Amino acid sequence: MNARDWVRPEIAELAAYHVADASGLIKLDAMENPFPLPADLQAELGQRLAQAALNRYPDPQGGGLKEKLKSAFAIPAAASVILGNGSDELITLICQALARPGAKVVAAEPSFVMYKLNAVFSKLAYVGVPLKADFSLDLDAILAAIAAEQPAVVFLAYPNNPTGPLYQRAELEAILAAAPGMVVVDEAYTAFASDSFMGLAGSHPKLVVMRTLSKLGLAGIRLGYAAGPAHWINELDKVRPPYNVNVLTQAAALFALDHLAVFDQQAALLRSERSRVQRALAVLPGVTVFPSEANFLTARVPDADKTFAALKAAGILIKRLHGSHPLLEDCLRFTIGSPAENDAVLAALPNCL
Ligand code: PMP
Numbered sequence: 001m002n003a004r005d006w007v008r009p010e011i012a013e014l015a016a017y018h019v020a021d022a023s024g025l026i027k028l029d030a031m032e033n034p035f036p037l038p039a040d041l042q043a044e045l046g047q048r049l050a051q052a053a054l055n056r057y058p059d060p061q062g063g064g065l066k067e068k069l070k071s072a073f074a075i076p077a078a079a080s081v082i083l084g085n086g087s088d089e090l091i092t093l094i095c096q097a098l099a100r101p102g103a104k105v106v107a108a109e110p111s112f113v114m115y116k117l118n119a120v121f122s123k124l125a126y127v128g129v130p131l132k133a134d135f136s137l138d139l140d141a142i143l144a145a146i147a148a149e150q151p152a153v154v155f156l157a158y159p160n161n162p163t164g165p166l167y168q169r170a171e172l173e174a175i176l177a178a179a180p181g182m183v184v185v186d187e188a189y190t191a192f193a194s195d196s197f198m199g200l201a202g203s204h205p206k207l208v209v210m211r212t213l214s215k216l217g218l219a220g221i222r223l224g225y226a227a228g229p230a231h232w233i234n235e236l237d238k239v240r241p242p243y244n245v246n247v248l249t250q251a252a253a254l255f256a257l258d259h260l261a262v263f264d265q266q267a268a269l270l271r272s273e274r275s276r277v278q279r280a281l282a283v284l285p286g287v288t289v290f291p292s293e294a295n296f297l298t299a300r301v302p303d304a305d306k307t308f309a310a311l312k313a314a315g316i317l318i319k320r321l322h323g324s325h326p327l328l329e330d331c332l333r334f335t336i337g338s339p340a341e342n343d344a345v346l347a348a349l350p351n352c353l
Contacts, residue, residue: 033217079202087224164292189294310352
């Protein structure tokens with residue numbers, strides 16, 4: 001007896017999501033905010049969490065938290081909101097809800113891998129449309145794919161991971177006009193970006209804007225949210241596991257939203273660090289650094305495997321993109337860290353090329 005004989009072949013051939021071991025290394029591989037909560041807030045949060053009713057199930061709808069998210073992040077009153085155990089879970093719910101026989105997902109690629117994986121999990125056909133070599137959107141190709149495939153959902157990360165830039169707003173507007181079903185604008189990196197579609201959430205019939213608190217500095221609590229018209233959010237809510245956002249996450253998020261200024265200051269520092277690191281990478285011989293509106297920079301180097309290994313030997317873990325998609329040849333992704341961590345990267349890198 002072998003379990004692999006009982007799972008679907010497309011699942012059997014997958015590898016489980018791999019997270020690199022970062023122990024002892026400067027961890028710049030996962031777009032985390034490098035700054036912990038200030039000590040006084042950490043202590044206050046500890047008291048708040050100690051009062052949480054762990055013997056009870058959480059508020060099933062997270063109603064208080066939704067209201068607070070709406071006011072904190074200017075989510076339009078017309079929008080409905082759904083919460084997820086990270087935005088990862090929201091991608092799962094979207095694919096589950098839309099998995100009618102024959103249904104398709106269209107996404108630009110390379111992009112966040114969970115769009116494709118969740119399409120596979122839910123038996124949706126996945127159609128990836130390559131970006132152009134400069135990582136801009138191939139609008140004609142996306143519109144052609146939409147016309148040909150009539151996808152149930154189009155996923156677009158704005159800004160895009162793992163490349164960094166925002167697409168042009170007018171391009172997304174054209175996609176919103178052309179798509180027959182849901183268009184998810186994934187704004188995971190919104191804290192570092194100069195544009196957002198949140199203002200249209202609830203009033204545009206196809207648009208669902210998805211976000212997360214992870215990149216802002218709360219990756220450990222796992223809270224994602226999506227805002228859109230009630231007709232979509234109500235359907236997603238039907239496949240949401242009961243109590244998917246636990247008591248501690250709800251309490252920590254409510255607390256954090258009362259102290260948003262702290263996270264905003266950290267994001268501002270990371271944006272200025274991004275500019276500094278970008279300038280420094282750009283002058284290194286043989287290095288091409290791509291524009292970014294996220295808390296990471298993607299760069300092409302002469303030999304990505306060599307540079308990745310040498311940085312690791314120097315105590316720095318970044319993300320090797322090389323090998324994950326043809327457009328990412330010799331590309332590496334550097335999460336923006338604290339000023340000291342970025343200094344360490346910039347000091348080590350010239351010897352690692
Ligand atoms: N969307 C994008 C574009 C991402 O890069 C990520 C995380 N890397 C996520 C969603 C998922 O974030 P989380 O599950 O932590 O909310």
